[in-house]
Amino acid sequence: MVFFIFMDATIIAFKDYLQKEKNYSIHTLMAYEADLLNFKVFNCMNFEQDSIDLVNYSQIRSWIVSLVEEGLSVITVNRKTASLKAFYRFLLKTKQIEVSPMLKHKSLKVPKTLQIPFSEKEMNAVLEGMEVGTGFEGIRDYTIVELFYATGMRRAELIQLKCVDVDLLNNTLKVLGKRNKERLVPILPAVKESLERYKQERMCLGEVVEGDYFFLTKKGEKLNNSLVYRLINSYFSQASEKVKKSPHVLRHTFATHLLNNGADLNSVKELLGHSSLASTQVYTHSSLSELQKVYQKSHPRNKEQF
Structure with missing residues (x-):
């Protein structure tokens, strides 16, 4: 039928x-x-x-x-x-129904999965292995990896980033997040250098099809989801044995490393573009793990022999 x-x-x-x-x-x-x-x-x-x-x-x-x-x-x-x-x-x-059939529905229980971020050693290995890259694609790829790690941007946010959003004079990026919510993200000096280098290479492209967008393919077209995923997976497969290697893991890595190095949860929330702290707390397990190590190593009671 x-x-x-x-x-x-x-x-x-x-x-x-x-x-x-x-x-x-x-x-x-x-x-x-x-x-x-x-x-x-x-x-x-x-x-x-x-x-x-x-x-x-x-x-x-x-x-x-x-x-x-x-x-x-x-x-x-x-x-x-x-x-x-x-x-x-x-x-x-809109008063088309009086009672929702979903009124008493409860979401299925989601099994907890541990998101494992890349270590600082793995991040350094990838960036050093890329050696800033050569040619348009090499320099673009290095800039993308560094930008993901330095800002915690979502994959869609990076793809949608436009030339007018990159303000190298004031060292900020205007990022368009979920539900079209804008946020300003600061640019670190090392990242600024990479962005400037990429801009120079970008200017040397021949025909540019979608020139409004900051990151392009060598054909001058806007990036797509699968290309960005393959890019991250390819480079990190050379330096990490973790099962999952994706732009989202880099976002998780950004948040975890900030928290491990003393950043407060609310600041990380703003940088990630979360609407509530509850969303950001997903990233705190690694920080708690780091805190636990320091605690166990430093607390006098743990040094006693029983």
Whole structure:
């Protein structure tokens, strides 16, 4: 049986609300739309119900079970159900429903995973091994690695960084974070040198297709997610045996190294662009581990023999 799935007027209105009222990015809007359409297809196939406005929670629970049986991670399932929750909140807000079917829903419990940051030794090994690089791509790659480590930027933030956002005169970067929230990040002297060197190489590119963006391919095009991921994974595979080697691990490394060297949690929160300290506290486990080592080494009671 073939189902032709059309976009509900309510889904279109919901997307319009998220874009205009909440200022969500295009990527977030696409994710919400995909989740809602996925749920709509499920309801068509299993309950012969084309509209998702007036479903009940048993239908939603069946969908969640199917997602888990497909092998999707708990985080992915929770993200999809969060899309539904937001959709029904919108229907409540616009008085299209009186009670949300997600009212009593609880997110699936996420198993705790330990994010292991790169050590300072590994970071130095990568940067020294790159030797600032030669040619456009070598210099660009070195600058990207150094910028990730020095600022804790997200991958999307680095990709979206524009030439006008890089203020080398005042040593700041204007970073556009989640939900289009802007923040200023200071530029360290060593990073400034790398940025200036890259700018010189960038000026020597031939045809530039997307010139507004600061980091480009050698063809003058804007970087993409997979290219940046491969770049980080490739360089760090030569210096680290850690399983996960990604831009997000570099963000984690930035926060952990700052905290280990005495930075206060609130300052790290501002640099990372988090809206609350709760988000930043994810990065404190390594700092606590470092503190524990110092504590055990220094406390008189630990020196006593029992």
